[in-house]
Amino acid sequence: MKARALVRMLAAALLLATISPLTSTADAQSNPRFIRLASKVKGALYMPDSGPAPKIGFMVMHEDSNFLVHLACTEFSKRGYAVLCVNGRSDNNEALDTWNELIPDAALGMKYLREELKLEKVVLFAHSGGAPLLSFYQALAETGPELCKDPRRLLPCGDEVKPVPKADGVVFFDAHPGTAINLLRSLDASVLSEDDPKGINPALDPYSEANGYNPKSMSKYSEEFKSRYFKAQSDRMNKLVDSAVEKRKQILAGTYKFPDDDTFVITRSNARLMDLDSSIGMTTVKPRKLLKNDGTISEQIISSVKTPNLKLKEANSSFGDSKQLTVMSFLGTRAVRSKHAMDDYDIQSNSNTTELSLQNIRVPILIMSAGAHYFLRDDEKMFDSAVSPDKDYAVTEGAMHGVVPCKPCEKTPGQYSNSVKNTFDYMKAWVDKRFAP
Numbered sequence: 001m002k003a004r005a006l007v008r009m010l011a012a013a014l015l016l017a018t019i020s021p022l023t024s025t026a027d028a029q030s031n032p033r034f035i036r037l038a039s040k041v042k043g044a045l046y047m048p049d050s051g052p053a054p055k056i057g058f059m060v061m062h063e064d065s066n067f068l069v070h071l072a073c074t075e076f077s078k079r080g081y082a083v084l085c086v087n088g089r090s091d092n093n094e095a096l097d098t099w100n101e102l103i104p105d106a107a108l109g110m111k112y113l114r115e116e117l118k119l120e121k122v123v124l125f126a127h128s129g130g131a132p133l134l135s136f137y138q139a140l141a142e143t144g145p146e147l148c149k150d151p152r153r154l155l156p157c158g159d160e161v162k163p164v165p166k167a168d169g170v171v172f173f174d175a176h177p178g179t180a181i182n183l184l185r186s187l188d189a190s191v192l193s194e195d196d197p198k199g200i201n202p203a204l205d206p207y208s209e210a211n212g213y214n215p216k217s218m219s220k221y222s223e224e225f226k227s228r229y230f231k232a233q234s235d236r237m238n239k240l241v242d243s244a245v246e247k248r249k250q251i252l253a254g255t256y257k258f259p260d261d262d263t264f265v266i267t268r269s270n271a272r273l274m275d276l277d278s279s280i281g282m283t284t285v286k287p288r289k290l291l292k293n294d295g296t297i298s299e300q301i302i303s304s305v306k307t308p309n310l311k312l313k314e315a316n317s318s319f320g321d322s323k324q325l326t327v328m329s330f331l332g333t334r335a336v337r338s339k340h341a342m343d344d345y346d347i348q349s350n351s352n353t354t355e356l357s358l359q360n361i362r363v364p365i366l367i368m369s370a371g372a373h374y375f376l377r378d379d380e381k382m383f384d385s386a387v388s389p390d391k392d393y394a395v396t397e398g399a400m401h402g403v404v405p406c407k408p409c410e411k412t413p414g415q416y417s418n419s420v421k422n423t424f425d426y427m428k429a430w431v432d433k434r435f436a437p
Contacts, residue, residue, distance in 0.1 A: 029077040032068075032085075037108040040089035044068040046077035056435050057082035057119040059109045059167070063133045063179065063333065064090045064097045071403055072125050072173075075424040081431075082117055084109050095325050099332035099352055100148060100157035106137045107164040114165055121168045121435040128401065131175030135357035141166030143360050152348040154241065155248075155332040168435060169363050171427050174370040174401050177378045178353040180336035181345055183323065188268035188316055189232035194240070197267040197317070204232050206271045207313045218308045219276040226280070229273065233341040240266065241335045247327045264330045266323040270316035274374040275309040281342065281377040282306060288380065289394040290371070291426055293418050302395050305409040306372045355382050364390035366430045368423060370399040372406035372416070392430060396423045 035043040048054065058076045060067050066087055067073075073085040088105035090097035113122045126134040140147055141164045148157035176182055190204035191197065206229065207213050212221035221229070244264060250256035274280045282304035290298050315321040325334060333352050338345035347353040358365070365388045369379040376395060383393040398416025400406045403423050405416035 029074060032073065035084065035112065037086070037112060038105070041086065041105045041108050042068070043084050043086045043109055043112070044073065046073045046083040046085065048077055048080050048082075051080060054080060054082040054117075055120045055437055056080075056431065057084065057113045057117060057122050058125045058171075059084050059086060059106070059113060059122060059134075060125045060127070060130070061086040061088065061106055061109065061134060062091075062128065062130045063088070063099075063102060064092065064094050065129060066091050067130070070127070071420065072127065072424075075420065076125070076427075079424060079428045082113065082119060084113055094323065094333075095329050097333050098326075098328045099155065100161055102133060103137055103140060103157075103161050103164060106134065107162075110137075110165050110167065120437065123431055123435070124167045124170045125173070126170055126175060127173045128176060129179055131172050132178045132352045132354045132357070134170060135172075135175075135354050135361060136351055137164065138167055138170055138363065139357040139360035140164060142362060147360060148351045150348065152346075153351055154245065154335050154337075154349050155328065155351075157351070167363065169431070170361065170365045171431070172365065172367040172379070173403065173423065173427075174373055174375050174399075175354055175367060175379055175382060176375055177355055177382065178336065178347075178350065180334045180350045180352050182272075183266075183269065183334045184233060184237045184336055184338055184345065185274065185341045186269050186272040187233045187236050187266070187341075188271035189229045189236060190271075191236060191268050194243075194267070200268075204229060206273060206276070207316070213276065213313075214308075215310065215313070218278050219273075220279070221273060221277050226273065226277075230341040230343075231339070234338040234345075237336065237338060237341075240330070241337060244327050244331050244335060248331060251327070261326045261328050264325045264327050266325065266330075267319070268316050269323050270312050270321055272312070275312050278304065278306065278308075280374070282374050284376055284380045284395070286380070291368075291394050291396045291422050293397050293416055293422070295418070295422060295425075297394070302371065302376060304372060304374060304376050305398060305406065306374055307406070307408050355385055358382055358386040358388075361386065362388050364388060364434050365392075366427065367391070367393045368426070369393075369395045370401050370403065371395045371397045371419075372399055372409045373401045375401075390434070394426060396426075399423060 029049045032044040076083045086109040124134040145161045190200035192199040287299045337349040347356040399419035405419040
């Protein structure tokens with residue numbers, strides 16, 4: 001298991017050691033209450049420390065990260081909302097995330113907020129990997145399980161997915177287009193064989209200075225190199241998909257060496273050019289709302305202020321940062337057919353794709369991007385393709401992926417100091433306008 005997964009497990013253990021199931025909901029913002037939703041599903045309930053009982057609640061959840069202590073849990077509760085932060089069965093373990101099984105887990109959280117707390121309105125907070133998960137949940141809630149039974153999916157759902165209660169709205173922050181698409185873009189395209197991580201094609205090496213890599217600052221890859229690289233990433237992903245599909249066929253036929261699943265390790269999977277070159281996906285195409293640090297809003301073409309990830313090269317060659325999956329968790333969550341890693345992927349091949357889900361959601365949606373990360377263009381594309389008649393999009397100036405200010409990006413101290421306050425104040429105003437009694 002990766003080192004960061006162990007850190008998440010320790011954080012979850014610390015939380016469960018410090019929050020008591022006997023804590024009253026009256027002071028649960030400062031002392032969240034542990035909620036056991038099922039044997040493999042747990043939550044932490046945050047309530048305002050004072051004031052009237054909430055009528056509006058949020059559910060916060062990620063596909064496999066520990067979100068029991070997410071920043072949103074306290075930021076929403078101190079703004080007067082009930083907040084249930086949920087960990088599903090695959091928290092801290094990507095290998096357990098076969099995707100479709102997470103829908104019943106999310107439904108337990110929704111039912112708790114509806115049936116136990118009797119809330120009038122419930123909004124989903126979909127951050128990062130919570131975006132493909134909770135958008136998928138809402139799409140299924142609105143359209144029914146047939147959506148994920150589509151034979152075009154690499155791992156269609158079965159009877160494990162039942163009708164689920166829908167939310168009244170969805171708030172996204174720095175949503176990514178899908179875990180499979182993220183992996184596609186992270187694959188090292190220079191790998192010659194999955195059996196030999198050291199064997200690479202120098203002409204496609206993203207960490208070669210001859211190809212545009214800068215070990216000290218922002219890299220600058222040529223358009224020709226990027227075109228070849230994104231095509232080669234798709235070629236590698238398609239070969240991985242073919243391998244997993246064949247193994248699943250043998251498993252279903254009873255001819256495979258195991259009757260249920262197998263390990264599926266993907267090495268050299270930390271080579272995302274978006275992390276290194278600011279010319280890739282970090283600028284909106286149209287003028288969009290920029291939530292500035294002083295609280296004002298301007299409409300303009302927005303470019304991310306993100307700095308390059310100079311630790312990526314070391315992570316790319318390590319086993320600890322490889323993808324240690326199974327055949328089923330790969331097919332269900334991290335496999336996608338494509339021809340070009342940035343612009344030509346088949347959103348119908350995986351139910352993990354946020355864009356596909358947004359084309360089946362009609363409740364109000366708010367999409368906000370972090371102004372110091374690389375999902376600006378992705379979020380803009382998803383906003384444009386969303387079919388909800390009530391949708392909004394804004395970017396928080398200087399916010400990192402975790403909402404907090406990007407201090408290394410600042411030209412003057414405190415330049416982005418209000419990123420957290422501004423983000424959650426904007427979300428509160430949006431929610432209250434639509435759902436407050």
